[in-house]
Amino acid sequence: MWRYALRRLLQAVPVFVGTTLLIYLLVFALPGDPIQAMAGDKPIPDTVLHTLRERYNLNDPLLEQYGKYMWRLLAHGDLGENYDGQKVGEMLTGRWQVTAKLAVTAWAFELVVGIALGVWAGLRRGRLADTLVLGGTTLLIAVPVFVVGYTAQILFGVHWRIFPSAGADDGWPYSYLLPGMVLGSFGLSYVARLTRTSLAENLRADYVRTARAKGLSRTRVVVRHGLRNSLIPVVTYLGVDFGSLMGGAIVTEGIFNLPGVGQQVFQSIQLKEGPVVVGAVTLLVLIFILVNLAVDLLYGLLDPRIRYD
Amino acid sequence: MTSSAPEGGGTPLLEVSDLRVAFTVRGREVRAVNGLSYTLAAGETLAVLGESGSGKSVAAQAVMGILDTPPARITGGSVKLDGAELLGLPDRERRRIRGDRIAMVFQDALTALNPVIPVGAQLAEMYRAHRGTGRKEARAKAVELLERVAIPSAATRLGDYPHQFSGGQRQRVMIAMALALEPDVLIADEPTTALDVTVQAQIMRLLARLRDELGMGLVLITHDLGVVAGIADRTVVMYAGTVAERASARELYARPAHPYTVGLLASVPRLDQDSGRLEPVRGAPPDPAALPSGCPFRPRCPRAEAVCAEQEPPLVAVAPGHEAACHFAAEVYAGEAEVESGG
Amino acid sequence: MTDVQSGETGAAVAEAGGLVEGRAASLWRDAWYDLRRRPLFWAATAVLALVALMAAVPRLFTSRGVNQDCDPNLAKAGPSGAHWFGTDLAGCDYYAHVVHGARPTLLIGLVVTLFALLIALVFGLLSGYYGGLVDAVIARLTDVFFGLPFVLGATVVLVAFPGHGVGAMTLVLVLLGWTTMVRIMRGQVIAVRDADYVRAARLLGASDLRIMARHVLPNAIAPVIVVATLNVGNVIAGEATLDFLGVGLQYPKVSWGLQLNLAQSYVVDHPHLLVFPALFLSATVLSFLMLGDAVRDALDPKLR
Numbered sequence: 001m002w003r004y005a006l007r008r009l010l011q012a013v014p015v016f017v018g019t020t021l022l023i024y025l026l027v028f029a030l031p032g033d034p035i036q037a038m039a040g041d042k043p044i045p046d047t048v049l050h051t052l053r054e055r056y057n058l059n060d061p062l063l064e065q066y067g068k069y070m071w072r073l074l075a076h077g078d079l080g081e082n083y084d085g086q087k088v089g090e091m092l093t094g095r096w097q098v099t100a101k102l103a104v105t106a107w108a109f110e111l112v113v114g115i116a117l118g119v120w121a122g123l124r125r126g127r128l129a130d131t132l133v134l135g136g137t138t139l140l141i142a143v144p145v146f147v148v149g150y151t152a153q154i155l156f157g158v159h160w161r162i163f164p165s166a167g168a169d170d171g172w173p174y175s176y177l178l179p180g181m182v183l184g185s186f187g188l189s190y191v192a193r194l195t196r197t198s199l200a201e202n203l204r205a206d207y208v209r210t211a212r213a214k215g216l217s218r219t220r221v222v223v224r225h226g227l228r229n230s231l232i233p234v235v236t237y238l239g240v241d242f243g244s245l246m247g248g249a250i251v252t253e254g255i256f257n258l259p260g261v262g263q264q265v266f267q268s269i270q271l272k273e274g275p276v277v278v279g280a281v282t283l284l285v286l287i288f289i290l291v292n293l294a295v296d297l298l299y300g301l302l303d304p305r306i307r308y309d
Numbered sequence: 310m311t312s313s314a315p316e317g318g319g320t321p322l323l324e325v326s327d328l329r330v331a332f333t334v335r336g337r338e339v340r341a342v343n344g345l346s347y348t349l350a351a352g353e354t355l356a357v358l359g360e361s362g363s364g365k366s367v368a369a370q371a372v373m374g375i376l377d378t379p380p381a382r383i384t385g386g387s388v389k390l391d392g393a394e395l396l397g398l399p400d401r402e403r404r405r406i407r408g409d410r411i412a413m414v415f416q417d418a419l420t421a422l423n424p425v426i427p428v429g430a431q432l433a434e435m436y437r438a439h440r441g442t443g444r445k446e447a448r449a450k451a452v453e454l455l456e457r458v459a460i461p462s463a464a465t466r467l468g469d470y471p472h473q474f475s476g477g478q479r480q481r482v483m484i485a486m487a488l489a490l491e492p493d494v495l496i497a498d499e500p501t502t503a504l505d506v507t508v509q510a511q512i513m514r515l516l517a518r519l520r521d522e523l524g525m526g527l528v529l530i531t532h533d534l535g536v537v538a539g540i541a542d543r544t545v546v547m548y549a550g551t552v553a554e555r556a557s558a559r560e561l562y563a564r565p566a567h568p569y570t571v572g573l574l575a576s577v578p579r580l581d582q583d584s585g586r587l588e589p590v591r592g593a594p595p596d597p598a599a600l601p602s603g604c605p606f607r608p609r610c611p612r613a614e615a616v617c618a619e620q621e622p623p624l625v626a627v628a629p630g631h632e633a634a635c636h637f638a639a640e641v642y643a644g645e646a647e648v649e650s651g652g
Numbered sequence: 653m654t655d656v657q658s659g660e661t662g663a664a665v666a667e668a669g670g671l672v673e674g675r676a677a678s679l680w681r682d683a684w685y686d687l688r689r690r691p692l693f694w695a696a697t698a699v700l701a702l703v704a705l706m707a708a709v710p711r712l713f714t715s716r717g718v719n720q721d722c723d724p725n726l727a728k729a730g731p732s733g734a735h736w737f738g739t740d741l742a743g744c745d746y747y748a749h750v751v752h753g754a755r756p757t758l759l760i761g762l763v764v765t766l767f768a769l770l771i772a773l774v775f776g777l778l779s780g781y782y783g784g785l786v787d788a789v790i791a792r793l794t795d796v797f798f799g800l801p802f803v804l805g806a807t808v809v810l811v812a813f814p815g816h817g818v819g820a821m822t823l824v825l826v827l828l829g830w831t832t833m834v835r836i837m838r839g840q841v842i843a844v845r846d847a848d849y850v851r852a853a854r855l856l857g858a859s860d861l862r863i864m865a866r867h868v869l870p871n872a873i874a875p876v877i878v879v880a881t882l883n884v885g886n887v888i889a890g891e892a893t894l895d896f897l898g899v900g901l902q903y904p905k906v907s908w909g910l911q912l913n914l915a916q917s918y919v920v921d922h923p924h925l926l927v928f929p930a931l932f933l934s935a936t937v938l939s940f941l942m943l944g945d946a947v948r949d950a951l952d953p954k955l956r
Contacts, residue, residue, distance in 0.1 A: 215408030243801025
């Protein structure tokens with residue numbers, strides 16, 4: 001296991017460097033003035049432009065720029081500053097908890113409900129339950145998250161008043177339930193479909209027949225011998241899903257007015273505060289890479305076969 | 310050891326009579342087992358022989374009660390253990406018997422063992438599920454089991470996963486698992502097919518030894534007559550879901566009474582005859598969805614005549630304890646040489 | 653048969669080639685036979701045909717141009733006989749807006765997928781066929797791009813991107829969206845690479861390019877086509893999300909996502925502003941997903 005973990009860590013290094021370099025190149029090295037581009041048509045005073053150019057070392061050679069940028073980011077947690085000189089890191093203080101709570105709510109929702117639906121459909125393959133789950137999840141995947149968000153807000157928040165329609169005033173979990181479900185709906189569909197397919201496949205496996213021959217109860221056969229193996233692809237998916245979860249958090253926090261990092265990004269886009277968007281989203285990408293590394297390690301724990309090759 | 314003659318009175322340990330299993334495939338009914346009967350006594354070994362598709366594995370799974378229903382369906386017959394009927398028992402009671410009184414060993418232990426659970430836990434599961442044994446005790450018993458099937462340094466291997474064992478060792482683990490609760494009947498479905506020849510012999514010896522130690526009845530399902538030669542007491546040859554021939558192992562090898570058995574024997578290398586060429590049984594096993602009229606073996610049979618297309622041959626006795634389902638059973642039994650010279 | 657000398661080997665290669673083409677062709681023929689009998693396939697095709705017609709000839713559906721005949725006094729009015737889908741913030745006809753929104757939405761979805769597919773075919777073929785260093789380089793490159801989640805990556809890039817037109821959007825979306833198909837293509841090519849008919853062609857001296865084009869590609873492409881179909885739906889949904897966030901197409905461009913972006917503060921009180929663009933957007937995405945699912949099921953009955 002340790003060798004597997006070490007190898008995964010070493011493999012993550014070039015991906016980390018490559019991805020951050022890619023972002024840096026796309027943001028700062030494209031033709032045209034990136035600082036002006038971030039502001040759109042908003043007029044920026046020359047002094048501010050100058051300071052920002054210094055700040056991002058845009059007059060240095062490219063790789064040196066990138067090196068300095070990463071060093072400041074990693075060593076000092078420096079996410080850059082806005083046009084008015086405010087530190088992006090400070091603007092995000094206190095917002096992380098909100099985003100974390102939302103992400104956890106969404107993740108729990110998609111895992112619990114997604115796996116339950118997947119098991120339900122997987123055990124009744126080809127029957128009504130299966131068709132319902134397949135159809136419903138296709139629909140949820142097709143409808144963009146902001147449409148789901150507004151629809152849920154209008155119906156459950158405003159019309160029927162089952163959940164708070166916006167804001168975080170009611171605290172966790174109440175204020176986070178509706179946005180969490182909206183955010184998790186996309187991932188839920190994939191979790192349900194993955195669980196369904198792989199459970200149905202595993203239930204036909206030889207070792208499930210063995211488990212039945214051992215005289216185990218149906219629950220034990222399905223859960224311990226069928227489901228456990230079926231969850232391995234689900235876990236792998238969770239890593240990828242974390243990326244769309246954070247992208248979705250920008251949309252969801254914007255719609256439901258939850259004061260998290262996503263809402264800051266949402267508002268900064270509208271206000272044309274480019275440096276804030278770049279700083280915050282870069283950090284989200286770094287978190288994504290780390291979460292994926294963790295998921296990879298978890299995968300090694302779950303599936304003994306891959307640890308030893 | 311008990312008498313190897315089940316006809317010797319008393320209730321047989323396992324009695325399968327006129328077992329019928331059908332599958333529904335795309336709306337059509339396919340009959341996989343058509344009236345299989347056999348008995349088994351404690352300490353005895355019965356070999357069920359047949360090609361793939363002959364229904365021998367399906368029949369075994371029906372006896373175990375692990376057929377997928379649907380698509381499979383048991384359409385008739387009876388399976389009695391110590392005189393008590395198993396078919397039609399409520400799920401719960403049937404489950405209690407599975408693994409505890411009748412256990413099964415499958416062909417390919419690599420796929421038949423759960424790849425993501427340590428073998429120790431898979432073994433201990435038998436005690437925990439059936440006997441409610443505590444974690445520690447179940448673990449100790451798992452070590453005993455592995456020692457019993459001669460896995461070296463058993464205690465240290467409980468945490469290992471199936472893919473970390475060699476093919477032969479995996480099959481030993483599989484056997485250990487089946488024997489955990491000392492069942493009365495062990496059904497071994499092609500237990501050595503996935504293994505090297507030398508390992509095959511070891512596994513067969515292990516099965517024979519455990520059968521004697523535990524005094525259990527052993528049903529050995531195989532397509533390979535060579536494998537069972539030294540261990541089987543009696544044999545049933547299956548063809549297209551039904552019994553083609555039934556005899557003591559010695560009789561079957563010495564004087565087969567069904568042309569199919571004759572063909573099977575000719576396709577196996579033997580030490581007791583100076584065999585010339587090995588002849589495979591010509592043709593392919595029949596499609597159970599489209600069986601020929603009359604005798605199912607007719608299209609492949611060198612002796613087929615008009616009557617074979619019209620009448621399904623009944624099982625007839627050619628000698629005490631020796632039956633064959635062939636219109637010419639007596640002739641085949643009497644004049645095997647004649648057929649051989651023809652081939 | 654220009655690259656083989658003797659007529660005998662030529663005939664053999666022709667035979668192998670015919671076999672290969674026959675195999676790929678019969679795969680698609682069987683799939684088509686299966687598809688024809690699926691109602692969902694026809695439903696999806698019908699929706700997509702309608703949207704495509706809207707994109708190609710919007711005049712068939714409405715005589716109004718975008719933001720034509722607007723009446724500020726009628727702003728945010730609900731559906732009526734004069735304005736089937738109601739009016740927008742400036743009192744312009746919402747139906748005309750929706751009709752004209754089909755073109756950029758569909759165009760971006762299709763063009764992005766087409767370019768991503770081309771990249772995937774080239775990279776996947778090279779990577780899978782040659783293996784070794786080429787494979788390693790392409791694999792690392794794929795890892796790097798794969799490490800960027802779609803919405804996050806597109807947001808951060810687009811914020812600093814010079815230009816937010818259809819061209820710029822297409823470029824960014826292609827850049828972030830080619831990785832999945834490359835991985836699938838590579839796997840397929842590896843599976844086909846060692847097949848007997850490819851070996852035979854190689855032994856007979858066919859060039860690498862020819863083997864890839866005639867033997868490997870036709871037999872490896874099916875799953876990639878399925879993913880590409882699904883991908884059109886995903887790109888459209890993703891592009892709409894970026895428009896909605898405000899980093900995608902900008903006013904006065906027209907698209908369904910942008911329409912929803914402009915309406916975002918008002919949808920609670922005026923649901924028609926949400927419903928109509930969302931309906932067309934979702935139906936289009938759903939149709940591509942159903943189409944992809946149907947083609948996959950038809951191509952590989954085992955996966956069902």
